[in-house]
Amino acid sequence: MVVGYVCLGTNDLEKAKAFYDELLAPLGGKVVLNTGRGLMYSNGTAEAGFLITTPFDKTLPASPGNGPMVAFKASTRKEAKEIYDKAIALGCKDEGAPGLRGPEGPHAFYGAYFRDLEGNKLCIYKSGPADA
Numbered sequence: 001m002v003v004g005y006v007c008l009g010t011n012d013l014e015k016a017k018a019f020y021d022e023l024l025a026p027l028g029g030k031v032v033l034n035t036g037r038g039l040m041y042s043n044g045t046a047e048a049g050f051l052i053t054t055p056f057d058k059t060l061p062a063s064p065g066n067g068p069m070v071a072f073k074a075s076t077r078k079e080a081k082e083i084y085d086k087a088i089a090l091g092c093k094d095e096g097a098p099g100l101r102g103p104e105g106p107h108a109f110y111g112a113y114f115r116d117l118e119g120n121k122l123c124i125y126k127s128g129p130a131d132a
Helices: 013-027 077-089
Strands: 005-009 030-034 038-042 049-053 069-073 093-101 109-115 121-127
Touching: 013 030, 013 038, 013 049, 013 069, 013 077, 077 093, 077 109, 077 121
Parallel strands: 005 049, 069 121
Antiparallel strands: 030 038, 038 049, 093 109, 109 121
């Protein structure tokens, strides 16, 4: 099974665009499709895309859930920490500082967690051994 893209909601597309343009740029992310109410980001690979959109059902506002999360893959642990630091500087709420989750080794998981300006939970991570 392959995930094609992940979608999060926003109530302010322009504010979300400014935030995600800056946050995702170091990962190669840029808008590849603008539907007028949604923006699809990609890094130009065959990996999953990321969509931020206003709700289809306009009678209810976009709202984050407790449990859903989007995780962005970093190339190095250093890059993961830099993206987390940038997110906090952009006004995100900390949900778990950068660090190793579990044991070091070939399957190690280094991650950091934060909530975007709408309250959606995001993760930036690097799996595998420590950076050389």
